[in-house]
Amino acid sequence: xxxxxxxxxxLSVSLGGQVSISCRSSQSLxxxxxxxxxxxxxxxxxxxxxxxxxxxxxxxxxxxxRFSGSGxxxxxxxxxxxxxxxxxxxxxxxxxxxxPNTFGAGTKLELK
Amino acid sequence: EVQLQESGPGLxxxxxxxxxxxxxxxxxxxxNYWGWIRKFPGNKMEWMGYISYSGSTSYNPSLKSRISITxxxxxxxxxxxxxxxxxxxxxxxxxxxxxxxRGTIDYWGQGVMVTVSS
Numbered sequence: 366x367x368x369x370x371x372x373x374x375x376l377s378v379s380l381g382g383q384v385s386i387s388c389r390s391s392q393s394l395x396x397x398x399x400x401x402x403x404x405x406x407x408x409x410x411x412x413x414x415x416x417x418x419x420x421x422x423x424x425x426x427x428x429x430x431r432f433s434g435s436g437x438x439x440x441x442x443x444x445x446x447x448x449x450x451x452x453x454x455x456x457x458x459x460x461x462x463x464x465p466n467t468f469g470a471g472t473k474l475e476l477k
Numbered sequence: 478e479v480q481l482q483e484s485g486p487g488l489x490x491x492x493x494x495x496x497x498x499x500x501x502x503x504x505x506x507x508x509n510y511w512g513w514i515r516k517f518p519g520n521k522m523e524w525m526g527y528i529s530y531s532g533s534t535s536y537n538p539s540l541k542s543r544i545s546i547t548x549x550x551x552x553x554x555x556x557x558x559x560x561x562x563x564x565x566x567x568x569x570x571x572x573x574x575x576x577x578x579r580g581t582i583d584y585w586g587q588g589v590m591v592t593v594s595s
Binding site for chain 1: 520521522524535537538539575579580581582583585586587
């Protein structure tokens with residue numbers, strides 16, 4: 366299975382600040398069709414996960430441009446700028462390139 | 478808008494079967510893929526399997542022959558059955574849609590917590 370390693374495990378941020386979360390995969394996430402199926406999700410307290418970013422850098426419908434994804438191959442990053450209270454929760458990366466699909470262990474974003 | 482809702486017992490005894498239903502509104506399950514993901518205490522998430530628009534299935538090998546995902550297109554529902562459960566299967570279970578175009582899970586249900594205990 367592809368192992369997804371997220372760092373850091375937790376992150377403290379001030380409102381209005383900027384943070385980056387790293388996700389590394391144990392194998393390249395480039396699919397045979399040329400696409401890279403790396404996604405980012407946010408799980409807010411008491412809610413189900415919600416999709417933020419798909420195929421590395423594409424924002425899902427309704428997602429603020431304060432969220433941006435980048436990377437290639439095995440190294441990926443989620444950046445959140447101008448952090449707002451509604452951004453707090455646990456962020457997960459996930460890969461859909463290889464079966465079984467796998468997820469990172471999560472990064473908890475908290476207020477400083 | 479696509480909405481998914483899980484239902485089923487919150488408590489299952491060890492060695493018995495866990496059965497959950499996912500009811501979908503706003504979209505037909507005869508398009509895209511539909512699956513189950515679970516989140517264990519401590520945040521670890523595990524993809525369990527999918528059923529496709531045509532009814533074919535794909536399962537996580539870690540679940541071996543314990544898992545079955547089926548559907549009822551007339552009711553726009555799909556189902557999870559996990560056999561021979563142990564306390565290790567205690568988790569929150571989510572049903573979700575997998576978008577072929579986006580290549581990812583794009584809609585999730587609210588989740589149902591299932592405890593395996595005698």
